Amino acid sequence: MKRRITIVIATLFTLIGFVSVAGTFAHLSTRDQLHRLLSYDYMSFADSLAERDLGDFANDFYVGVALLLVGGTLFIRIERTRTVARIVTSLLLTLLAFSLVYACLNPRIGIRPF
Numbered sequence: 001m002k003r004r005i006t007i008v009i010a011t012l013f014t015l016i017g018f019v020s021v022a023g024t025f026a027h028l029s030t031r032d033q034l035h036r037l038l039s040y041d042y043m044s045f046a047d048s049l050a051e052r053d054l055g056d057f058a059n060d061f062y063v064g065v066a067l068l069l070v071g072g073t074l075f076i077r078i079e080r081t082r083t084v085a086r087i088v089t090s091l092l093l094t095l096l097a098f099s100l101v102y103a104c105l106n107p108r109i110g111i112r113p114f
Contacts, residue, residue: 003078006074006077006078007078009074010071010072010074010075010078011071012071013067013068013070013071013074014067014068014071014072014075015071016064016067017063017064017065017066017067017068017069017070017071018064018068019064020060020061020063020064020067021061021064021065021068023060023064024037024060024061024064037061062099065092065095065096066096068088068092069089069092069093069096072085072088072089072092073085073089076089
């Protein structure tokens with residue numbers, strides 16, 4: 001019973017995170033928006049105000065990545081999904097690590113996004 005609860009909780013976290021990340025990519029309309037998202041140009045709430053239509057989805061992207069990370073971490077406990085969950089979790093941790101390093105190397109304190 002405990003294993004089933006873990007599977008259900010991990011699936012919920014993963015699905016909610018995936019919907020958030022997929023929603024962000026679905027609302028991108030230009031290559032410039034994709035470039036800005038992947039180059040971490042939407043690092044904060046203030047930055048996302050520059051694009052009013054995309055701002056909420058850009059903020060939800062990092063929340064979705066975090067939810068995918070939590071779901072992947074829970075899936076590591078299940079033997080059938082352990083290998084795939086480790087790969088996905090390590091890729092998400094790498095993305096978050098690069099985000100943190102980029103944010104530290106390029107401080108945007110005092111710069112208005114628009």
